[in-house]
Amino acid sequence: MKTGIDKISFAIPAxxxxxxxxxxxxxxxxxxxxRGIGQDRFAMPEHDEDIVTLGAEAALPLLDASTKNQIDTxxxxxxxxxxxxxxAGIHVHHLLGLPARCRVVEMKQACYSATAALQxxxxxxxxxxxxxxxxxxxxxxxxxxxxxxxxTQGCGGVAMVVGADPAILALDPFSGCxxxxxxxxxxxxxxxxxxxxxxxxxxxxxxxxxxxxxxYQADGGRPHESFARICYHLPFSRMGEKAHRHLAGLAGVSAxxxxxxxxxxxxxxxxxxxxxSLYLSLISTLDNSEEDLGGKAIGLFSYGSxxxxxxxxxxxQPGYRTHLLTERHxxxxxxxxxxxxxxxxxxxxxxRGAQGGEIILPxxxxxxxxxxxxxxxxxxxxxxxxx
Ligand code: CAA
Numbered sequence: 001m002k003t004g005i006d007k008i009s010f011a012i013p014a015x016x017x018x019x020x021x022x023x024x025x026x027x028x029x030x031x032x033x034x035r036g037i038g039q040d041r042f043a044m045p046e047h048d049e050d051i052v053t054l055g056a057e058a059a060l061p062l063l064d065a066s067t068k069n070q071i072d073t074x075x076x077x078x079x080x081x082x083x084x085x086x087x088a089g090i091h092v093h094h095l096l097g098l099p100a101r102c103r104v105v106e107m108k109q110a111c112y113s114a115t116a117a118l119q120x121x122x123x124x125x126x127x128x129x130x131x132x133x134x135x136x137x138x139x140x141x142x143x144x145x146x147x148x149x150x151x152t153q154g155c156g157g158v159a160m161v162v163g164a165d166p167a168i169l170a171l172d173p174f175s176g177c178x179x180x181x182x183x184x185x186x187x188x189x190x191x192x193x194x195x196x197x198x199x200x201x202x203x204x205x206x207x208x209x210x211x212x213x214x215x216y217q218a219d220g221g222r223p224h225e226s227f228a229r230i231c232y233h234l235p236f237s238r239m240g241e242k243a244h245r246h247l248a249g250l251a252g253v254s255a256x257x258x259x260x261x262x263x264x265x266x267x268x269x270x271x272x273x274x275x276x277s278l279y280l281s282l283i284s285t286l287d288n289s290e291e292d293l294g295g296k297a298i299g300l301f302s303y304g305s306x307x308x309x310x311x312x313x314x315x316x317q318p319g320y321r322t323h324l325l326t327e328r329h330x331x332x333x334x335x336x337x338x339x340x341x342x343x344x345x346x347x348x349x350x351x352r353g354a355q356g357g358e359i360i361l362p363x364x365x366x367x368x369x370x371x372x373x374x375x376x377x378x379x380x381x382x383x384x385x386x387x
Pocket of ligand 1 (some may be wrong): 030032036037111150152196199202233234304305
């Protein structure tokens with residue numbers, strides 16, 4: 001039985017910061033960002049947006065009444081968790097009006113956890129083909145100001161409905177993982193921003209790709225030349241280019257740009273969204289490939305610092321295009337507005353008072369869902385249309 005992605009969509013905030021403005025602020029060549037790291041903009045959440053609102057917004061267009069009724073599990077993948085105990089997905093469950101019998105759990109392993117969620121979801125629906133799993137990946141990537149990683153910030157949420165006989169991508173049963181105990185990027189609970197050894201992290205990303213590829217081949221994986229497209233975890237798009245060249249070298253083939261480029265389009269404008277990043281690249285590939293990919297194979301490389309990597313693959317399903325939300329995605333990107341440097345800094349610092357457990361947030365989010373207030377250390381979300 002085929003299992004995989006039946007529906008997929010993403011959500012991003014309505015405002016972004018342009019990297020040419022960051023270059024001007026720092027007095028450096030804008031090509032350092034546009035070519036050196038391959039990024040043009042990064043998405044910034046409003047004070048009343050977070051992983052819950054982005055995740056719920058991404059899932060909203062995927063859920064008709066019958067799909068909601070079939071969902072018995074919500075797996076929420078994130079590394080920017082809001083509570084050390086309560087899963088962010090429980091707020092999403094409420095906002096989306098999912099059935100009370102649907103279980104919810106939050107999953108973490110840096111940028112990798114959505115891939116683990118997807119694999120577990122496929123295993124679950126193989127056992128219960130009449131059920132569906134909602135996988136949500138949402139993150140806010142916020143680095144220290146004025147550091148080398150500041151230009152690689154971003155945020156966003158991706159939602160996937162996983163089921164039997166999927167309409168978009170049937171996942172292969174084989175895959176290749178590599179796990180290694182390292183510190184390349186991490187965030188202890190007392191820190192707002194991560195600690196990162198940038199150059200080491202890029203090196204470990206490529207080494208993990210090589211190990212995962214070897215494991216994928218050993219597990220009976222497809223040959224490199226059978227992939228019509230390959231998607232990578234994209235902390236910044238240039239990392240994807242490096243990974244693409246590295247993998248082609250390992251497989252002894254040439255790194256053709258057309259197998260990579262459609263997957264980079266959205267990332268250049270959104271920035272890193274950690275656990276959602278690989279799946280944003282998958283949506284970008286499906287939305288932006290001119291060729292009909294129906295019946296063709298896609299390779300995916302997932303990397304989460306710390307570190308776990310996985311090479312996986314799947315077959316795009318014939319007729320998949322009618323199930324994509326391409327126009328919605330393009331409109332969401334096209335209708336964004338640029339932030340001034342001072343407005344960006346205001347958002348970066350977050351709402352005043354949030355740490356004290358009491359705050360009322362004015363409406364700024366463009367979507368259906370928003371964080372209305374934090375009261376008595378409890379987060380209260382609202383939706384404009386009752387779920
Ligand atoms: N024109 C064109 N290119 C230019 C340029 C210019 N004027 N000036 C510099 N460049 C190029 C450099 O030559 C360099 O190219 P190469 O990579 O080919 O050597 C590139 O721009 C980057 O410049 P630097 O080497 O000076 O590096 P940096 O100070 O900009 O830092 C970084 C880059 C280390 C990746 C930093 O952004 C960072 O720490 N980011 C966060 C960590 C990260 O994303 N790691 C990726 C792997 S880990 C992962 O994937 C998990 C995750 O999501 C975090």
